[in-house]
Amino acid sequence: MDDLMLSRRRYLAGALATAGLLAAAPLRALVPPALLVENVTRLYPVEVARVGTPGSTTEVAEMVRAWPARVAVGGGRYSMGGQVAIAGGLHLDMRGMNQLVWLRAADRRVRVQAGMRWRDLQDHLDPLDLSVKTMQSYANFSVGGSVSVNVHGRYVGHGPIVNTVRALQLVLADGGIVEATPTHNAELFRAAIGGYGAVGVITEVELDLADNVCIERVVRASKLEDYVEHFEQQVLGDPASVLHNADLLPPEFDAPVGVTWRRCDRPLTELARLVPRGKTYELERDVIWGVTELPGGAKFRRSVLQPMLQKGQVVKRLNHEASLDVAELEPRSRTESTYVLQEYFIPKRHFLAFARAMAATLRQRHVNALNVSIRHSPADSLSLLPWAKEEVFSFVLYYKQKTDAAEQARVGEWTRELIALALRHEGRYYLPYQLHATREQFAQAYPESAALRALKQRVDPAGKFSNELWARYL
Numbered sequence: 001m002d003d004l005m006l007s008r009r010r011y012l013a014g015a016l017a018t019a020g021l022l023a024a025a026p027l028r029a030l031v032p033p034a035l036l037v038e039n040v041t042r043l044y045p046v047e048v049a050r051v052g053t054p055g056s057t058t059e060v061a062e063m064v065r066a067w068p069a070r071v072a073v074g075g076g077r078y079s080m081g082g083q084v085a086i087a088g089g090l091h092l093d094m095r096g097m098n099q100l101v102w103l104r105a106a107d108r109r110v111r112v113q114a115g116m117r118w119r120d121l122q123d124h125l126d127p128l129d130l131s132v133k134t135m136q137s138y139a140n141f142s143v144g145g146s147v148s149v150n151v152h153g154r155y156v157g158h159g160p161i162v163n164t165v166r167a168l169q170l171v172l173a174d175g176g177i178v179e180a181t182p183t184h185n186a187e188l189f190r191a192a193i194g195g196y197g198a199v200g201v202i203t204e205v206e207l208d209l210a211d212n213v214c215i216e217r218v219v220r221a222s223k224l225e226d227y228v229e230h231f232e233q234q235v236l237g238d239p240a241s242v243l244h245n246a247d248l249l250p251p252e253f254d255a256p257v258g259v260t261w262r263r264c265d266r267p268l269t270e271l272a273r274l275v276p277r278g279k280t281y282e283l284e285r286d287v288i289w290g291v292t293e294l295p296g297g298a299k300f301r302r303s304v305l306q307p308m309l310q311k312g313q314v315v316k317r318l319n320h321e322a323s324l325d326v327a328e329l330e331p332r333s334r335t336e337s338t339y340v341l342q343e344y345f346i347p348k349r350h351f352l353a354f355a356r357a358m359a360a361t362l363r364q365r366h367v368n369a370l371n372v373s374i375r376h377s378p379a380d381s382l383s384l385l386p387w388a389k390e391e392v393f394s395f396v397l398y399y400k401q402k403t404d405a406a407e408q409a410r411v412g413e414w415t416r417e418l419i420a421l422a423l424r425h426e427g428r429y430y431l432p433y434q435l436h437a438t439r440e441q442f443a444q445a446y447p448e449s450a451a452l453r454a455l456k457q458r459v460d461p462a463g464k465f466s467n468e469l470w471a472r473y474l
Contacts, residue, residue, distance in 0.1 A: 342429070
């Protein structure tokens with residue numbers, strides 16, 4: 001608390017100096033060195049005035065009340081465009097809030113502090129043969145951050161995480177602490193999930209759980225024009241389906257290879273219950289470099305590597321597949337180039353037209369794409385800012401780009417082309433990534449932002465909660 005009061009004095013000293021009321025020499029003595037909040041891509045670091053590391057909801061409330069300027073919230077820092085920080089503001093680093101609040105195995109329900117990583121939660125759940133019901137494909141993300149961006153994964157029929165959240169604890173702009181559920185403080189509940197910290201700080205999350213079932217991998221290829229029917233009949237129509245995604249590979253992106261994990265009672269081929277922590281993934285890093293840098297790398301991956309990786313019978317527990325480590329995707333360096341994601345949500349009726357147009361754009365723009373992963377989601381009727389206004393297929397683009405300014409500008413150009421393409425097909429784009437969309441594109445993709453803006457005006461009239469995303473679009 002003393003540190004926060006010192007930061008308050010520093011902020012006021014800076015304001016006075018700007019007004020000409022303090023000499024430059026005393027100001028230099030008061031203002032601390034620059035603090036940069038990075039994200040996983042190392043693109044778009046944000047210079048903040050202060051980093052707070054709370055360990056409890058009470059400490060979050062105290063920090064919010066004491067800080068006189070804007071506040072942003074971060075967890076794992078996997079968002080890629082400044083969504084976890086605001087220039088000159090207070091960054092709340094939630095990773096110290098990683099405790100289990102309670103676990104009720106009989107009810108399949110758990111409550112955790114928002115900074116807990118999924119992998120840490122899995123350590124509590126696995127001995128009870130329980131599993132997270134909905135999460136991303138990788139377990140490194142924080143629970144609160146995942147809720148704040150309304151994530152989804154490969155879970156068949158589940159849709160976004162909002163469908164499995166039972167309650168949130170929030171700290172509001174005045175430092176007040178409230179409980180929000182689908183029926184109590186429902187407006188705040190709907191706005192906080194997928195609201196990227198616009199209305200409050202998520203400090204605790206209550207979630208539904210599932211059984212840690214045994215699953216078997218089934219790999220099936222299909223034609224692009226047949227994929228939707230294949231998915232509906234062979235995956236969504238199969239009650240044993242647990243996880244599914246399909247990969248489209250460069251340069252044609254026209255031959256989806258679906259990977260479905262089905263419940264089964266076969267003997268395990270993978271005896272480990274969870275993916276071990278701390279693996280180096282040296283081979284995976286070399287492979288990623290090779291397929292993106294070497295001549296013929298994409299062809300080698302499509303014709304040799306991908307079939308080899310998907311060959312053979314694999315039977316494991318759900319928790320093992322759900323505890324993948326994002327380190328397997330981490331390159332040796334992100335100094336000159338980095339790996340980035342984008343995602344587009346397209347109504348079922350436009351699946352084929354969008355897929356073909358997207359592939360053409362990626363080829364014309366010479367995008368160094370590793371793959372496009374296809375997922376499915378039913379409509380989201382709960383969150384205030386839904387990315388799935390109706391049933392959609394999502395297209396997750398994973399690509400490599402240089403880090404220099406000219407390349408960032410070039411990526412911005414073709415990203416806006418893809419966003420325009422999604423909008424023409426009545427779709428939307430996902431908000432945790434680089435902020436290349438125009439304000440007009442954002443407003444067209446998310447017309448519900450007007451309701452979020454109005455709610456924020458009521459609960460945070462001074463605009464205390466912000467980040468680079470909302471500073472640009474809200």
